[in-house]
Amino acid sequence: MTILNTEGTKPIYVQIAEWIETEIMNGHFNSDDKVYSQYQLAEMYTINPATAAKGLSLLVDENILYKKRGLGMFVTADAKEIIMNKRKNYTFKRLVQEIVLEAKRLQISEAELIEMIKSAQSEEGE
Amino acid sequence: MKVIECTDLAKSYFGKKVLNNLSFSIEENKITGLIGRNGVGKTTLLKIIAGFIKETSGEIKVFSERPFNSLNVSANSIFVDDQMSFPPALQLYELLEAASSFYPNWDMELAKRLFDYFSFDPKGYHNRLSKGKTSTFNAIVGLASHSPITIFDEPTTGMDASVRKDFYRALLKDYIAHPRTIIISSHHVDEIENLLEDVLLLKDGRNHLHLPMEELKAWAIGLKGPTEKIQEWVNDKEIVYENKIGTNTSYVVVRNDFADSALQSARLAGLEITAVSPSDLCVYITNQTKGGIDDVFKER
Numbered sequence: 001m002t003i004l005n006t007e008g009t010k011p012i013y014v015q016i017a018e019w020i021e022t023e024i025m026n027g028h029f030n031s032d033d034k035v036y037s038q039y040q041l042a043e044m045y046t047i048n049p050a051t052a053a054k055g056l057s058l059l060v061d062e063n064i065l066y067k068k069r070g071l072g073m074f075v076t077a078d079a080k081e082i083i084m085n086k087r088k089n090y091t092f093k094r095l096v097q098e099i100v101l102e103a104k105r106l107q108i109s110e111a112e113l114i115e116m117i118k119s120a121q122s123e124e125g126e
Numbered sequence: 127m128k129v130i131e132c133t134d135l136a137k138s139y140f141g142k143k144v145l146n147n148l149s150f151s152i153e154e155n156k157i158t159g160l161i162g163r164n165g166v167g168k169t170t171l172l173k174i175i176a177g178f179i180k181e182t183s184g185e186i187k188v189f190s191e192r193p194f195n196s197l198n199v200s201a202n203s204i205f206v207d208d209q210m211s212f213p214p215a216l217q218l219y220e221l222l223e224a225a226s227s228f229y230p231n232w233d234m235e236l237a238k239r240l241f242d243y244f245s246f247d248p249k250g251y252h253n254r255l256s257k258g259k260t261s262t263f264n265a266i267v268g269l270a271s272h273s274p275i276t277i278f279d280e281p282t283t284g285m286d287a288s289v290r291k292d293f294y295r296a297l298l299k300d301y302i303a304h305p306r307t308i309i310i311s312s313h314h315v316d317e318i319e320n321l322l323e324d325v326l327l328l329k330d331g332r333n334h335l336h337l338p339m340e341e342l343k344a345w346a347i348g349l350k351g352p353t354e355k356i357q358e359w360v361n362d363k364e365i366v367y368e369n370k371i372g373t374n375t376s377y378v379v380v381r382n383d384f385a386d387s388a389l390q391s392a393r394l395a396g397l398e399i400t401a402v403s404p405s406d407l408c409v410y411i412t413n414q415t416k417g418g419i420d421d422v423f424k425e426r
Binding site for chain 2: 101
């Protein structure tokens with residue numbers, strides 16, 4: 001599934017999950033806060049509620065959200081840490097792989113690549 | 127709960143088979159998209175479900191009974207298309223009022239609001255409406271009926287892009303507030319894909335695929351790269367579509383039964399791997415002929 005994300009569009013439910021993750025990361029939702037329901041999400045994005053539910057259950061499976069029966073979905077205490085780890089070890093790693101692959105295609109040497117990253121970093125720092 | 131069930135359903139017109147051994151079931155309160163090429167039998171199927179026409183053979187059950195001549199099915203379903211006929215003597219607003227006596231769940235408030243939003247003239251007449259306005263009015267009736275089975279057969283015929291967008295949103299909002307079984311047939315897969323929970327794809331008069339939309343999105347993948355390299359990767363796969371770009375680049379769509387690790391190594395080998403949009407995939411799958419429009423123009 002996730003392999004597909006390189007070029008084509010990401011499945012909507014993954015996008016929904018990622019958006020909620022971002023909302024948690026930037027402090028919009030804190031631990032034990034209630035997040036949007038599948039119906040609220042369905043309305044916000046004009047998508048089928050079942051798709052929205054799939055996005056939420058993805059986050060439940062990853063222990064980012066927990067379910068309270070009849071009350072809704074809430075943010076777990078470890079949510080931020082889990083998201084951070086996931087993005088670092090998975091999303092970011094893939095991004096790096098992508099860069100390395102493209103560098104190979106363009107015959108960019110390792111030293112050159114490192115130099116480019118360094119300069120990008122210092123630009124960012126300014 | 128299954129609200130629609132059919133087994134070996136067939137329908138012939140003048141000896142020509144339109145539907146052929148169709149077997150599927152539809153769960154209550156889902157939005158299902160009915161997809162297929164022109165003339166594949168979508169409308170026929172929908173009309174059989176609504177009880178408008180009789181099946182030739184096989185079994186069809188709607189709310190556990192045969193829909194043809196069933197009052198129960200008629201009272202609990204609505205079939206919306208651009209051919210809906212209304213009494214020509216009644217004005218548009220009177221039509222809405224009349225509809226309220228036909229449909230027990232009729233939502234007059236919603237009907238009125240939509241009617242005003244799309245700026246219909248209460249004193250207008252249905253047979254004087256433009257194509258797009260006809261579809262819009264019929265869609266309003268379909269939404270406001272709140273029928274337990276709501277069937278839209280090409281509901282957006284003639285609607286402009288903005289009205290189509292409004293209609294989809296209205297449909298979704300009303301569905302969230304009043305969940306019910308909805309079937310939409312459409313050629314605009316890209317426009318409705320996010321609304322759908324399930325997809326029923328017809329080909330050659332039968333159900334070729336019936337699966338959740340999210341699964342359809344992952345059902346196939348596209349591989350692009352040098353032709354000979356592509357061949358290595360797809361030779362034991364089910365090829366859905368193949369296209370040569372230039373002399374030695376190929377784009378091939380195959381059934382996605384690759385392991386993640388296999389895809390990863392294909393990517394590292396320099397192949398471009400892409401998701402295939404449901405809309406494109408439906409076109410590829412339902413193509414009746416091998417080849418494409420280009421073959422028509424080949425040297426004779």
